[in-house]
Amino acid sequence: MFIIIRKAFMALILLTLLTGIAYPLLVTGLSQAIFPYQANGSIIVKNGKPVGSALIGQQFDDPKYFWGRPSATTPYPYNGSLSSGSNLGPDNPELIKAVQARIQALHAADPGNTAKIPVDLVTASGSGLDPHISPAAAEYQVRRVALARGISEAKIRALIAANTEGREFGILGEPRVNVLKLNLALDDL
Structure with missing residues (x-):
């Protein structure tokens, strides 16, 4: 049971880092570099x-x-x-x-x-x-x-x-x- 909880927690951490931090930073950085006027409203x-x-x-x-x-x-x-x-x-x-x-x-x-x-x-x-x-x-x-x-x-x-x-x-x-x-x-x- 502990192993399943540990794996689930690790998956949560990994997905949070990827989809909650890395992806938004990448998309924001690219939009600011390529389309700054549109990205800023x-x-x-x-x-x-x-x-x-x-x-x-x-x-x-x-x-x-x-x-x-x-x-x-x-x-x-x-x-x-x-x-x-x-x-x-x-x-x-x-x-x-x-x-x-x-x-x-x-x-x-x-x-x-x-x-x-x-x-x-x-x-x-x-x-x-x-x-x-x-x-x-x-x-x-x-x-x-x-x-x-x-x-x-x-x-x-x-x-x-x-x-x-x-x-x-x-x-x-x-x-x-x-x-x-x-x-x-x-x-x-």
Whole structure:
């Protein structure tokens, strides 16, 4: 019996050293050496101060800024420690009510906009932290942002084009716009 306990204890020590210490140190060291920007949270710095992460969305509700995808995280939007979707199905009355409220908020912010609202402006992503919107969602907001800032729609469209990221490796995913980067570019105008 003692031999079995000793072997089990030795296996515990060995596996703890390998999987609890050696492997995390190796992975952390490699990520810091090969991808330091991503490994450290892809922090965007402006004027020497961190303003956010390129990987986690932020709440923007001022009309002079582009708004990102809604966040389903609780107890507040874009809560990185509680990443989750709403888990509400398409027929769930709560989801329908939330989408209708988001549509009303978009119409209230820009009553003259009669374009179709892109789905990513009224539905949360699976993580609730998506920092990107589609180019169509950015285009939908051009008029509101131009009016709020008193600049031409053409200048804003040029910023959208400059901040649109293409498909990964030219084939994966869809083109997208990082909302924080776009809003920082707007502030730099």
